[in-house]
Amino acid sequence: MRLIARVDVRNGFHIKTINCEGVEKIREASESIKLFSSGDNEHDEIIFIDTVASLYGFDNWFIRENQEHVYCPIPLSIGGGVSSVDIALQTLERGADKIVLNTAAIENPSLLEKISNLCGRQAVILQIDTKKINGEYMCFTHGARELSNYSVADWLKQAQSLGVGEIHITSIDSEGIDKAFPDDLADLCKTNTPLPLIISGGLRSSEDLCRFRREFEIDSFSFSSIVNRLNFKLVEIREQLLSSGEEVRCP
Amino acid sequence: MSVKVYLLKLQSSNWKSVHKAILKGGNDPAIIEVYDILELQPNEILIIPGVGNISSLVSEISVSAPIVKVREHIERNNIKIIGICLGFQFICSKSFEDENAECLNLFNCDVVPIFDPVRPFVGWCKLNTFLSDTFKSSLAELFEEKDFYFTHSYAVKAVEINLGKYEIYSYSLDGSEDNVAAIVSKNYIGYQFHPEKSGQHGIKLLSKSINLLKSNL
Secondary structure (H helix, E strand, O other), X not given: OEEEEXXXXXXXXXXXXXXXXXXXXXXXXXXXXXXXXXXXXXXXXXXXXXXXXXXXXXXXXXXXXXXXXXXXXXXXXXXXXXXXXXXXXXXXXXXXXXXXXXXXXXHOOHHHHHHHHHHOHHHEEEEEEEEEEOOEEEEEEXXXXXXXXXXXXXXXXXXXXXXXXXXXXXXXXXXXXXXOOOHHHHHHHHHHOOOOXXXXXXXXXXXXXXXXXXXHOOOEEEEOHHHHOOOOOHHHHHHHHHHOOOOOOOO | OOOOEEEEOOOOOOXXXXXXXXXXXOOOOEEEOHHHXXXXXXXXXXXXXXXXXXXHHHHHHHOOOOHHHHHHHHHHOOOEEEEEOHXXXXXOOEEOOOOOOOOOOOOOOEXXXXXXXXXXXXEEEOOEEEEOOOOOOOOHHHHHHOOEEEEEOEEOEHHHOOOOOOEEEEEEEOOEEEEEEEEEOOOEXXXXXXXXXXXXXXXXHHHHHHHHHHHOO
């Protein structure tokens, strides 16, 4: 099982979000890299998403704040405002291991292929922010604010041929609140892509993770509330998962 | 005698992360450009990082030095190598990612897709000892203790290799034969996983790997 720290960033701060809307500051984003890559809260990976870079059309936080290379001893994925090959390369150059794309990929799907061909499929994560519109899961762009023309099912089917390495899917309606990630969305994703799948938005306990692993064979989870709002240490979550018979890494 | 350690500066790699992981482990490698590979001196250690695809990495190196010359130089001068992920695949015989990309053939084994159709495996795995009958290095305990981080679409299949007196570790995936995770020999070490992204344990493994090669003069 992969336990991934989800860090939504706005103006250099890791923020608490509800339905993908920022509501309060948690700490400086750079502090979250340190916190989640060592000690009792060491995760298996970290995904940073600048939630407003695409909306306001500027470079993501990681590029703006870091002139030098940032070393993280676990895999670090960065997203937000990656609208060109050049920005992707700059983001990797400063220490990201993977690039997370949503808005620019939907506006220009060939960008995924270009980045994948140049940097390798393993460096490309497709971010999908979704909720149901008229009974169908649709993709949203610009920090989950703008409805696109893509259904999740159609976009997932295209992703593999565009060179995507992983899918990071967020359920907007259950993100940041006491509502579970929807079962029908988990099922839709597993049915429509063979790619490694990370689910996010509505994971509140080790029981939630166990259930999605058992019922949908999903083994990668990105979450924020468990650690930042419910105040569990990740080492406690690992122990709970181990005692439930799950395979987890013990750093 | 102090043995110099070099890290190859490749665009097709995350060499800066590898550099910082090695520094944290207590070694201070010099950065070497690809056009200086043939300047390496006898018994020196070269670390080859790598991410992306094999074609990019091979073309980046072969522009500066023909691959056959690099191989001759390494063997003639007893140069020690640590290959990481794509860097490991580069020191194998050939990769089916691009059969025309000429590899170093320091390990006599092919690199093939993990899954059909091709898709990546991403995640942390524990390793199994696959073959260490005749050789067991000081790294053995480190391999057996913790998980390591993998992200790759191509691998060496453990069943297909017969490397004699080498120490080989593998990992298992559903729907795939066992893949090689690590090969350790007297002069060459290959890691399919990323020690520089495998937490503090990976940093420790990198450090011990360099020290092992330093001691194998």
